[in-house]
Amino acid sequence: MGSEVNTISRAAPRKLTGKKQEIDAFIDQFDYFLFDCDGVLWQGNVLLPKVVETLEMLRNRGKKLVFVTNNSSKSREAYSKKFAQFGIPVQVDEVFGSSYSTAIAISRVYKIPPGKRVFVIGEEGIEHELAAEGISYFGGSAPLPFPEDDVAEHVGPDPSVWAVVTGLDRKISYAKFAIAGGYLQDPNVHFFATNIDSTFPTHGKLLPGAGTCAAPLTLMTGRTPIAFGKPSQAMMDSIEQKYSLDKSKACMVGDRLNTDIQFGLKAGLKGTLAVLTGVSKEEDILKAGEIGEGPDVYLDCLGDLLG
């Protein structure tokens, strides 16, 4: 069976059957499994079937698990509490979110100079991770320090501002866009995004994703942000470094072709596995396969890995 598995082609996504031998051969190729969460482990507030058992099985077989999420509204700590609520045991260190990815890029890769600060469009998740990295920030969930109607008076350059960072902000406002757009007029001010997802699936609905909090700034300034969520390879680089990941033994598991599967393919991971419990449908997967952008294999749901 091993040779059969090795002939899996990225150009032709294959649905894994329930045969134990085939599934075992698939799993045995990998030491690391990177998981997207929403649409793979759960849908909104509903845990998907046999997820706890599947993750336990993988751990028992010695696999290293990393939970990779573009959700920027929660810190790793807050996000790991969501796992606990579902009865999924995780360590905070196994959770890798786009806000964390952004914070470590700012402090360790781009190395924000002392005395400089970051203007945040986003929620507690990005604020928490920036603070944990010792990065000075303002904006975010704090109320505007001036009446909203006076925003024009407060738009303009600020030499202390080194970057604008956008993530999902469900309290977005005209004033926040105006202030951020003003800073970004200065080409020396960096433009970062935790992620640029177009939508945020929840409760079976497609709500606006973090990308909608960056798009108005792109229109205003002609600038596109550097994004640190999937499918950005900046996120993969950080994961690789943090977990000493061996890409030739890693598999990305996700429900979205244009973020999760792209993320694994662009990184050249050994494998990619799609599940049909989220955004992308079987027809999308087969279509993507025709242009070489499909996953290696797919399953109806993650629990099918139990055989």
Added chain:
Amino acid sequence: MGSEVNTISRAAPRKLTGKKQEIDAFIDQFDYFLFDCDGVLWQGNVLLPKVVETLEMLRNRGKKLVFVTNNSSKSREAYSKKFAQFGIPVQVDEVFGSSYSTAIAISRVYKIPPGKRVFVIGEEGIEHELAAEGISYFGGSAPLPFPEDDVAEHVGPDPSVWAVVTGLDRKISYAKFAIAGGYLQDPNVHFFATNIDSTFPTHGKLLPGAGTCAAPLTLMTGRTPIAFGKPSQAMMDSIEQKYSLDKSKACMVGDRLNTDIQFGLKAGLKGTLAVLTGVSKEEDILKAGEIGEGPDVYLDCLGDLLG
């Protein structure tokens, strides 16, 4: 001098000198002057020099004046009050705003069916013009009819919704984007915009323009709105019809290359005149001229037409 004027080439913007003969020859070519307002007549709350006298001079010479604005936040009536505050005499009927343009397109060109309604992201201007055309609408300046945090429950199709209309909305919110994005999932729901200006210049600052209220919806749905402001020819068609405009005797006057001047050029108006009191600078104008997108002539300010 007449022949000299006739050799004006669109490919080479020419600065009108202060010579009376040259200015008269320029003016005499036209029966209609279409004016952009902000950046041409005034800057924010400051009237520009000699504007009242210049408009009076044109009227005295029998020219028909139309004031064309992308400002969607004010109705024609409210906008004409702004003229009065500056001491510029205008009739409401001489003011042609993007909200009015949108409302008449919905009622008279697209012919919204009875019993259908429009979801508005925008301010009083568009609401007023929709009401004046007898178009049923909701959203707009009304408070959300549910708690903001419950938005996911309210996202979804609504058979009564025939179109989403976006304009400048300085009370924009995540919930409004979510609701509008939900309606636009249905490809039968029209997506209209009063205009898609990237920025809104005021008090010497660049604030977010109406386009920033549409951009997140474009990202979410992959759809771009049909816009009824400059430089959309839908707006020119309405102007042509309403004023029995003869394009071969009309000149567009504006401060912005990518809206005002484009608007005149695309329509094939006899002339385009740029002024340097707004967004586009002399270097921008000369650069645009190199690719055939510059105005015929330009002036430091409108008042220079007095000679």
